[in-house]
Amino acid sequence: AEQAPRGTDPLAAFAASATPGATGVVEGQPARLVRVYHAASGRECREVLLGAGLSQRAAVACRQPDGSFASSRPLLQGGRP
Numbered sequence: 001a002e003q004a005p006r007g008t009d010p011l012a013a014f015a016a017s018a019t020p021g022a023t024g025v026v027e028g029q030p031a032r033l034v035r036v037y038h039a040a041s042g043r044e045c046r047e048v049l050l051g052a053g054l055s056q057r058a059a060v061a062c063r064q065p066d067g068s069f070a071s072s073r074p075l076l077q078g079g080r081p
């Protein structure tokens with residue numbers, strides 16, 4: 001397996017290589033790629049669910065101009081603050 005460069009964002013690395021429904025581990029937490037979509041900016045983004053049960057949370061990584069992925073702030077869903 002290819003080693004990630006030092007300082008690489010683990011979420012972005014998982015999102016870049018996963019396909020929808022794929023599971024893995026990000027920073028010791030279960031991770032599952034939920035969907036791939038295009039943001040209003042036109043960038044390709046990938047939504048990942050991290051954790052399990054009540055501690056599950058959504059995280060997003062979006063493609064950067066250089067083609068790599070980087071963590072982004074998820075849009076608020078369901079009116080939660």
